[in-house]
Amino acid sequence: MKLFGFRNLRVAILLGVLLLVLNYTLGQRLHSTTWSDPLEVVIYPLNADGKLETTAYIRSLTQRHFEPIATFFRREAHRWGVIEANPIRVTLGATVDAPLPPEPGNSLLSRLLWSLRIRYWAWRHTPDAASNFQRIRVFVPYQQGSDGKPLAHSLGLQKGLLGIVNAYALPRQRRQNNVVIAHEIMHTVGALDRYDSNGNPIYPDGYAEPERKPLYPQRRAAIMAGRIALTTGQSKMPRSLKSCVVNRLTASEIGWLRKE
Numbered sequence: 162m163k164l165f166g167f168r169n170l171r172v173a174i175l176l177g178v179l180l181l182v183l184n185y186t187l188g189q190r191l192h193s194t195t196w197s198d199p200l201e202v203v204i205y206p207l208n209a210d211g212k213l214e215t216t217a218y219i220r221s222l223t224q225r226h227f228e229p230i231a232t233f234f235r236r237e238a239h240r241w242g243v244i245e246a247n248p249i250r251v252t253l254g255a256t257v258d259a260p261l262p263p264e265p266g267n268s269l270l271s272r273l274l275w276s277l278r279i280r281y282w283a284w285r286h287t288p289d290a291a292s293n294f295q296r297i298r299v300f301v302p303y304q305q306g307s308d309g310k311p312l313a314h315s316l317g318l319q320k321g322l323l324g325i326v327n328a329y330a331l332p333r334q335r336r337q338n339n340v341v342i343a344h345e346i347m348h349t350v351g352a353l354d355r356y357d358s359n360g361n362p363i364y365p366d367g368y369a370e371p372e373r374k375p376l377y378p379q380r381r382a383a384i385m386a387g388r389i390a391l392t393t394g395q396s397k398m399p400r401s402l403k404s405c406v407v408n409r410l411t412a413s414e415i416g417w418l419r420k421e
């Protein structure tokens with residue numbers, strides 16, 4: 162057997178790619194949570210159902226529609242004493258004209274392969290103008306939606322600074338779409354989910370005001386719970402980012418609190 166046969170070469174190349182990705186994403190992770198410069202967030206719309214109405218909706222989007230996300234980060238960072246005035250800058254990128262890779266199966270291997278695949282996909286369809294170390298890419302597949310069928314889950318990957326937010330192409334959904342986008346951006350910088358298996362906020366980690374008396378109803382949503390607790394086991398979706406907060410636990414996860 163030749164030492165540098167095709168098989169060995171292939172394994173070596175695969176290992177090399179894995180090492181490169183690992184090294185690259187480690188860098189992305191470290192650079193993204195120092196909060197010493199504004200993080201660039203680019204929103205890339207996709208037409209997920211191929212419908213003309215969806216294309217028209219995407220064409221109607223402007224940067225202004227995503228401005229509340231930057232406002233939310235500015236307001237909350239300020240509340241936690243972050244010195245950087247604008248923790249993130251949000252811009253609207255070009256529409257991506259390629260379908261997302263299909264969702265992974267449940268096995269660990271298929272999830273691992275998918276996370277590599279999605280990063281490769283993102284790199285191919287949104288090439289770097291500058292460095293990706295300071296850029297979070299959020300892909301938003303828009304669709305009309307039908308018959309109350311729920312949308313696929315959105316997600317944010319800390320490794321790779323990527324988010325995918327499945328959204329309805331409806332003007333009245335814009336504010337709530339922004340809540341989901343902000344939630345997924347939080348994941349990319351290290352925040353964890355704070356809701357239970359029924360989708361209700363976990364007490365106290367998923368509450369905006371866990372010390373409030375009386376406790377219920379809560380007035381605002383903790384962004385990583387994504388919902389406002391009304392009683393135990395009951396919650397509602399906030400109308401907009403105006404009724405969302407970054408609570409202490411999330412603030413500490415994303416590096417907004419000074420080490421005590």
Ligand SMILES: [Zn+2]
Pocket residue numbers: 344348353354
């Ligand atoms: Zn989440």
